[in-house]
Amino acid sequence: MRQYLGRTALSHRLFTGLQRRRLGSLIAELAEAWMAAEEGRLHERRGRSRLRAAGAGPNHQLVFTDRVIATLVVLRFQLPHGALALLYGVDRSTITRAVHEVRPLLAARGFAVPGQGDLRLRTLADVFAYAAAEDVELRLDGTEVRVRRPRANEPGRRAFVSGKMRQNTKKATVVTDGQGRTLWAGAFRPGRMHDQTVVKTEGICDLFEQYPQVRAKVDAGYRGLAKQFPDQVQAPPLKPKKGAPPEDIAAWDAARHQQSSERICVEHANAEHKQWRTLQHYLGRREYFDETYAAVAALVSDRAAER
Structure with missing residues (x-):
């Protein structure tokens, strides 16, 4: 419930700097690159190909949509990671890891x-x-x-x-x-x-x-x-x-x-x-x-x- 409330409130334009329409397009644009990077990270950690089908195993504490929203809020207001972690009900390190994953994807997009x-x-x-x-x-x-x-x-x-x-x-x-x-x-x-x-x-x-x-x-x-x-x-x-x-x-x-x-x-x-x-x-x-x-x-x- 806390994660849902955090997503609903923090996805507002006042927090992200983006209209929800543009925010949805941005999340869709970054999702493929993030999934590829995540799969590469897991493959490097395992040292071999996956044995179970994609999607098996424990779910992320913070789904990709929330990772993007949290990163945008950090960029816009420079909020402490611990404050966002409290809103989402996760550990501070989870927010920090999300920012370090999403921020390079935003930087690599180039300019419109x-x-x-x-x-x-x-x-x-x-x-x-x-x-x-x-x-x-x-x-x-x-x-x-x-x-x-x-x-x-x-x-x-x-x-x-x-x-x-x-x-x-x-x-x-x-x-x-x-x-x-x-x-x-x-x-x-x-x-x-x-x-x-x-x-x-x-x-x-x-x-x-x-x-x-x-x-x-x-x-x-x-x-x-x-x-x-x-x-x-x-x-x-x-x-x-x-x-x-x-x-x-x-x-x-x-x-x-x-x-x-x-x-x-x-x-x-x-x-x-x-x-x-x-x-x-x-x-x-x-x-x-x-x-x-x-x-x-x-x-x-x-x-x-x-x-």
Whole structure:
């Protein structure tokens, strides 16, 4: 009875962030991959093929539907696993295991494409190929999320200290179209790394050379990229030097406002991601941050693609 009540209440859109119609589609989409992974895990544990028919033996304490719902609630509100375990009447480790099983499946889904429900973008190369084929102008931005501070004397501890936020952060790069719909989120790096360095280590320069027709708007943090690809990347104009004529300053200000208004949609996409509390201040282990961000961004892209 407790498990039934937990499923009924927690499946509401307020807890999962998804309408029940979309939640049902998501569960059906993930079920096959989860069953294959579960069968592989059992086969590895047995060391041989099963002797009894599928479905024999004890049932799961938490069925797959509840595992997906519990994972979505954890991603959306960062609830302690013990609190969810109390609602479902299971041990805390059962919820933890469910999250570790379902979260990678969510992260591996890729990002929805507007008007093409059967197409998912999983890499930055996919995004550039899509933008070139559909003549989409991209918006590119980096965003930071606070994470746990590494232990004292741990190698690379200073790499997470952001020069901008003065906090321990991890950085993600987000790519959207002109309407702010998330097409890709990735290139996860420690917060100390510069936004431009992040995308260059992801191979974006090679992609701009491979797809010369692709255009992108960026902020001032990518000015070097705009200088390297002036016909493809547009950054805010440089401020006139001191003592410049008033008309030059007025023209610069107008151009800056125009470029900002055309690029602001990617900031709105970042804000959509951070409506999920787990990306406002990530309290989990840093090694799971990349997977968590990709899972949330993929779920947000499903909703954004319908706009």
